[in-house]
Amino acid sequence: DSGVTQTPKHLITATGQRVTLRCSPRSGDLSVYWYQQSLDQGLQFLIQYYNGEERAKGNILERFSAQQFPDLHSELNLSSLELGDSALYFCASSLSGGIGSPLHFGNGTRLTVT
Amino acid sequence: TQLLEQSPQFLSIQEGENLTVYCNSSSVFSSLQWYRQEPGEGPVLLVTVVTGGEVKKLKRLTFQFGDARKDSSLHITAAQPGDTGLYLCAGEGEYGNKLVFGAGTILRVKS
Numbered sequence: 477d478s479g480v481t482q483t484p485k486h487l488i489t490a491t492g493q494r495v496t497l498r499c500s501p502r503s504g505d506l507s508v509y510w511y512q513q514s515l516d517q518g519l520q521f522l523i524q525y526y527n528g529e530e531r532a533k534g535n536i537l538e539r540f541s542a543q544q545f546p547d548l549h550s551e552l553n554l555s556s557l558e559l560g561d562s563a564l565y566f567c568a569s570s571l572s573g574g575i576g577s578p579l580h581f582g583n584g585t586r587l588t589v590t
Numbered sequence: 591t592q593l594l595e596q597s598p599q600f601l602s603i604q605e606g607e608n609l610t611v612y613c614n615s616s617s618v619f620s621s622l623q624w625y626r627q628e629p630g631e632g633p634v635l636l637v638t639v640v641t642g643g644e645v646k647k648l649k650r651l652t653f654q655f656g657d658a659r660k661d662s663s664l665h666i667t668a669a670q671p672g673d674t675g676l677y678l679c680a681g682e683g684e685y686g687n688k689l690v691f692g693a694g695t696i697l698r699v700k701s
Contacts, residue, residue, distance in 0.1 A: 478632065511691075519678065519691040519694075520691075521688055521689060521690060521691070566632050568632070575620045576620075576621045576682070578638060579623070579635065580635075581625075581633050583630065584631075
């Protein structure tokens with residue numbers, strides 16, 4: 477058990493809809509990362525937060541947004557969903573986000589867009 | 591954009607055989623991490639290498655970071671069925687952010 481909790485585990489929704497994925501980091505970790513994993517693209521970095529502030533941005537679409545709240549949990553909002561957004565979405569946390577900080581991953585949210 | 595190429599993509603071997611997985615890039619990384627992922631779960635960190643030329647051993651697994659910090663390898667000795675899984679290398683940017691993952695190597699060890 478990594479200590480990172482993601483909810484929900486599975487989500488099935490229709491194209492055009494909006495969903496929110498939730499992540500509770502490991503106790504004491506200040507940094508939260510979001511990744512998207514699909515069969516053809518592998519594990520793609522979306523965005524990183526550190527203590528409530530955005531630290532780094534990856535291949536995150538404009539239709540997607542995220543935030544980290546004062547209690548350090550994070551949410552990833554996906555809107556105007558398309559079939560191609562179907563994927564596993566992982567949240568990870570680390571103590572500081574500094575060089576060499578190990579990432580602890582949750583078990584992911586499987587999103588299916590129909 | 592920093593890209594990491596992993597090879598091979600798939601590896602199916604018999605129990606007891608040795609294998610090596612490679613992770614290459616044209617970019618320099620401040621650190622290189624190796625993860626293992628099993629179906630239905632998130633990746634789990636195996637090791638982090640930080641210094642060029644560094645070698646780390648974890649039981650039957652040996653990890654090496656290239657001198658120029660652009661490549662890494664994972665060597666497994668006497669593979670066992672429990673080693674089956676997806677192995678991912680990940681390179682860390684200059685400021686410790688934006689961990690970039692390779693596409694992964696699917697390893698299957700048959701008994």
